[in-house]
Amino acid sequence: MVIKLARIGKLVRISGSVVEALGIEDITIGEIVEVGEEGLIGEVIRIFEDRFTAQVYEDTTGLKPGEIVKGTGKRLEAELGPGLLNNILDGIGRPLELIKNLRGPYITRGVKVNTLPRNIKWYFTPTVKEGDEVAPGDVVGTVKETESVTHRILIPHGIRGEVAWVKEGKYTVDQPILLVKNGTNEYEVTMKQYWPIRVPRPFETDGRLPLEKPLITGQRVIDTFFPIPKGGTAAIPGGFGTGKTVMLHQLAKWSDAKVVVYIGCGERGNEMCEVVTEFPKLKDPYTGRPLMERTVLIANTSNMPVAARESSIYFGVTIGEYFRDQGYDVALMADSTSRWAEAMREVSGRLEEMPAEMGYPAYLPDRIAEFYERAGRVKVPGKPSREGSLTIIGAVSPPGGDFNEPVTIHTLRFTGVFWALDADLAYSRHFPAINWLKSYSIHAGAVAEPWAQSFSQYSKKILGWWERKHMGFLEYRKTALDLLGEAAEVESIARVIGEASLPDEQRIILLASEILKEGFLRQSAFDEVDSYCEIGKQFCLLKLMIDFYLTASELIDRGVPFERVRSMPQIFKMMRVKEDPRGIEAIRELSLEIRGEFQKIAREYGIEGVVVGS
Amino acid sequence: MGVKGLAYRGVKEIKGSLLIVEGVEGVGYNEVARIIGQDGVERLARVLEVGKGYAILQVFGGEIGLQTDVVVRFEGSAFTIPVSDEVLGRMFNGRFEPIDHGPPIISTDRRDINGAPINPKARIYPNDFIQTGISAIDGMLSLVRGQKLPIFSESGLPHNRVIAQIARQATVRGEEEEFALVFAAMGLKKDEALYFIDEFEHSGALERSVVILNLADDPAVERLFTPRIALTVAEYLAFELEMHVLAILSDMTNYAEALREMSAAREEVPSRKGYPGYLYSDLATIYERAGIIEGKKGSLTQMPILTMPGGDLHHPIPDLTGYITEGQIILDRELDIKGVYPPINVLPSLSRLMRSGIGKGKTRDDHKDVSDQLYYSYKRGVRARELARIVGEMGLSPEERKYLEFAEAFERRFVNQGEYENRTIEKTLDIAWDILSILPESELVRIHEEYVKKYHPKYREKASKPA
Structure with a gap:
């Protein structure tokens, strides 16, 4: 990297987070400048003749015309290396813990701290030896950063050649661990590297791999009905109080990703505090280790400087790509991308740019597209050959809960999964409030196959006792979705004529859908058992309820009154069995009980030949 | 920060509550100033924007009576x-x-x-x-x-x-x-x-x-x-x-x-x-x-x-x-x-x-479940009420009529209270159980069974009666 000499200019105008200066001739767009005596961090966003405009990532109160502005020759970069995990950073990559130690409980401006700790010595185990040829992206060694994640040290971009020496042992991120020689050039490689956050980290040409592995989240409505693949993108729009944040917390907790990056962008301070307090206590269901060990948190709360809100998104996604490049599955949650868009709008307004829709700049769709396009499942450059994925899940906070607004509309254009949160469901405390009629996943087909495979493994292993009706997972899923769709129609009729006036074959649809909503779709994030539902159990529950529905419908068709079915004591149990700590065993017991009850009903009404399900 | 007490006479423009002062130096963004008008009234103002040789101020306390011939004194710091x-x-x-x-x-x-x-x-x-x-x-x-x-x-x-x-x-x-x-x-x-x-x-x-x-x-x-x-x-x-x-x-x-x-x-x-x-x-x-x-x-x-x-x-x-x-x-x-x-x-x-x-050790162990159940049941009650407006109460199913009754009781007995009535949380939860008992027990799907057994009036009465 060519480091330019420090160049000094002068401030001429200050308006909010945007400042104007002159005097640095070779200033470049995207360059970081240090503004004023305190050296506040700013980024150049516009150049006009001899003047340039920068957005400042800290409070600008008290800045005066005439104060100095220093060009640093650097772009806004993320510092990458061991020490990212188990950490909480602000919107420009400064650890909040360090800021607290330096400045106390309030965030004041002008703090300069590194992202990665300089006092920790990491044990570096090389995987290359003297004389090996290395190129960008190659893994040269590992550091056990936390019990959950082994950090793979990569050759930074722009360095290739022969390894002259490599050292095993404990080093800080500043100390060289490897020397690469290329002709007369020598490069010292440390465990840290830098990457400009607004530029996607590259992967191999044609390196994009198909999205066909599901990201398992343990959330029934997602895994079963609207799955997201590893490397996919999802949008969760919802008005306030519809449960976006709790949903994202759930995904951050239970997704089967190796590394989770959680960005709190312009949201509440107490929520970030909750994550910081709660995650170290929670265990990762896949490794049994504290969740914080695989998590990177980025927090720019709503009252922190607005420009750093804009950058927090890019910081997060760069960190996500970096772990992807190590060959890991990474899941990134951004709460909320609307605040990011609003930060863009605010800066755009201060620049007096011509607004497009609702005051947002015309380039809003481009920025949204660029962000979501950084997701994917890819073949990573470098040796050894490896795959990694970055899944992006973005919350959207549409004004008034109305999805017909620019941020929601453009986000839906560039994402593959849509989980629509519904205020009506939230008001009756049905969480997750994902509306099953409006949501979709364009990957449902693509990930269905591996889904079905894992389910059939279960059915062989656990469900041997469950032989009837040879329906596969996909048929069950479809029957359930059809049932929910029909129930919505029947409900709209019932709203006019009253449920009591419906024919029996419609009342069973309502009852079965009620069971499915209460017993399957609704999942309490705060119930110890139900918070995470493994996929085998998801299938068992679904099968239990759909088999009940099919058999009950058949009995009703053949003359059993609806009220007789309605009086089955097992109905109440079906709604509660998800919370039984015995899991699948309890579902099995209940299914046998239901079978017995159905047989009894069939006898009562002299019906023969009914294939009594469950 | 600017020199405390730095004062200027005369402003270039007054536009609503905004003042544009020219020829100023050493004024910081967001700084507070005092405007002293010919009428002797002192008004507070804040710097909204500064540029080379000018500052835009926002005046507090009303602009009526201001002239361009005022004294602007910069305080050298934000409002403290x-x-x-x-x-x-x-x-x-x-x-x-x-x-x-x-x-x-x-x-x-x-x-x-x-x-x-x-x-x-x-x-x-x-x-x-x-x-x-x-x-x-x-x-x-x-x-x-x-x-x-x-x-x-x-x-x-x-x-x-x-x-x-x-x-x-x-x-x-x-x-x-x-x-x-x-x-x-x-x-x-x-x-x-x-x-x-x-x-x-x-x-x-x-x-x-x-x-x-x-x-x-x-x-x-x-x-x-x-x-x-x-x-x-x-x-x-x-x-x-x-x-x-x-x-x-x-x-x-x-x-x-x-x-x-x-x-x-x-x-x-x-x-x-x-x-x-x-x-x-x-x-x-x-x-x-x-x-x-x-x-x-x-x-x-x-x-x-x-x-x-x-x-x-x-x-x-x-x-x-x-x-x-x-x-x-x-x-x-x-x-x-x-x-x-x-x-x-x-x-x-x-x-x-x-x-x-809430919950055990803070309020009461059944608090969360009871609250969830109240939301769910009240929502259904409100729906039943809407339906009753169309089909009449007689057109409701027996179940819907129970929910209707519940919704009324919820509003009259649970939500409604005196302006000087100070209910303890136990009292609040007991009222909740009282009105929830209007509904059949099988409708209490959001409450764990152990709490139903512990707090439902039906079981409480049994428990309090001698065997």
Whole structure:
């Protein structure tokens, strides 16, 4: 990297987070400048003749015309290396813990701290030896950063050649661990590297791999009905109080990703505090280790400087790509991308740019597209050959809960999964409030196959006792979705004529859908058992309820009154069995009980030949 | 910072509340200035923009009577106020000048009213249940210490009485200490403000309260300072004097309108309904000033009040507020007309921090389940009521009729209570069980069986009868 000499200019105008200066001739767009005596961090966003405009990532109160502005020759970069995990950073990559130690409980401006700790010595185990040829992206060694994640040290971009020496042992991120020689050039490689956050980290040409592995989240409505693949993108729009944040917390907790990056962008301070307090206590269901060990948190709360809100998104996604490049599955949650868009709008307004829709700049769709396009499942450059994925899940906070607004509309254009949160469901405390009629996943087909495979493994292993009706997972899923769709129609009729006036074959649809909503779709994030539902159990529950529905419908068709079915004591149990700590065993017991009850009903009404399900 | 007392004579332009001063030097962004007019009146102003040789100022206290021939004296710093324990029991205007005939506050400890964001890493997650004695709140929208929970209301609804009742009754159980009250009035009518002051006086709360008044006929631009002054005082009481503080900000709608007025004067690109695009960020710098900080004994709980223009929950002010605050308590005109006090519509209301403050060891083990069940059952009851309007009560199924009955009982017995009735949380939950027992037991799908056995009146009666 060519480091330019420090160049000094002068401030001429200050308006909010945007400042104007002159005097640095070779200033470049995207360059970081240090503004004023305190050296506040700013980024150049516009150049006009001899003047340039920068957005400042800290409070600008008290800045005066005439104060100095220093060009640093650097772009806004993320510092990458061991020490990212188990950490909480602000919107420009400064650890909040360090800021607290330096400045106390309030965030004041002008703090300069590194992202990665300089006092920790990491044990570096090389995987290359003297004389090996290395190129960008190659893994040269590992550091056990936390019990959950082994950090793979990569050759930074722009360095290739022969390894002259490599050292095993404990080093800080500043100390060289490897020397690469290329002709007369020598490069010292440390465990840290830098990457400009607004530029996607590259992967191999044609390196994009198909999205066909599901990201398992343990959330029934997602895994079963609207799955997201590893490397996919999802949008969760919802008005306030519809449960976006709790949903994202759930995904951050239970997704089967190796590394989770959680960005709190312009949201509440107490929520970030909750994550910081709660995650170290929670265990990762896949490794049994504290969740914080695989998590990177980025927090720019709503009252922190607005420009750093804009950058927090890019910081997060760069960190996500970096772990992807190590060959890991990474899941990134951004709460909320609307605040990011609003930060863009605010800066755009201060620049007096011509607004497009609702005051947002015309380039809003481009920025949204660029962000979501950084997701994917890819073949990573470098040796050894490896795959990694970055899944992006973005919350959207549409004004008034109305999805017909620019941020929601453009986000839906560039994402593959849509989980629509519904205020009506939230008001009756049905969480997750994902509306099953409006949501979709364009990957449902693509990930269905591996889904079905894992389910059939279960059915062989656990469900041997469950032989009837040879329906596969996909048929069950479809029957359930059809049932929910029909129930919505029947409900709209019932709203006019009253449920009591419906024919029996419609009342069973309502009852079965009620069971499915209460017993399957609704999942309490705060119930110890139900918070995470493994996929085998998801299938068992679904099968239990759909088999009940099919058999009950058949009995009703053949003359059993609806009220007789309605009086089955097992109905109440079906709604509660998800919370039984015995899991699948309890579902099995209940299914046998239901079978017995159905047989009894069939006898009562002299019906023969009914294939009594469950 | 500029030289203190740097003074200039003459301004180039006066445009609404904006002044453009030329030929200035060494003036900082956001700095405070005093404008002394020919009429001898001194007005406060703030620097909105500085450039080479000019500054744009916003004048507080009204521009009428200003001439271009005024003296502008720059203070050399952002707006600061002196703080000391003398503020308790005092009353100030929107510029922090005493209006109770008492002496001004004198202290070397001056604080920037804009505050600074609390480091999320230095926050303690709030989890102390505040008992307000109001069933709808304690039972279903539990407030915890350090939370920011606004009341969304409409003109003519009794939000002032509700908030006064909360201020009167709020306690953390097991602790004797009462809340210190900081009350910021923004654009309130005189009688509304007097109501609060009377209330504080009668309940003996006045000596532990601080009142900052910007009334409806006071300059609108001063409203931008009022909540910030109040919260600076509140932070001082909470984190310096380690008191538990309840800050009441009323009415945030007037605040947001003042912000829009200023934005329009600056000819900024408007976003929704003419409000500036930074309304969210600006409101956040107010609402986020609540919470608990590690190592400090005090806490700052915020209850802003806002009247929804036209009763519209999706209006930008309630909408953006809801995205920042930790829930909302919504008052409903229909319930008010029915004579239900407090007219809280629990369905769209929410307390995001509720679950951290309730349950075993805090309130009662069945609290969460009962609350969930009440929401679910009331929602179904409301649906049954809508249906009954179309098909008549006779057209309902027996089950729906039970839900209808439940909804009535819920509003009349659970939500409805006296203005001076202070219910314990146990009392609240017992009433809840009482009305839930209207429904068949098999409908209590959201309550764990162990709690049904423990608290359902049916089993309780059995247990209390000798075998």
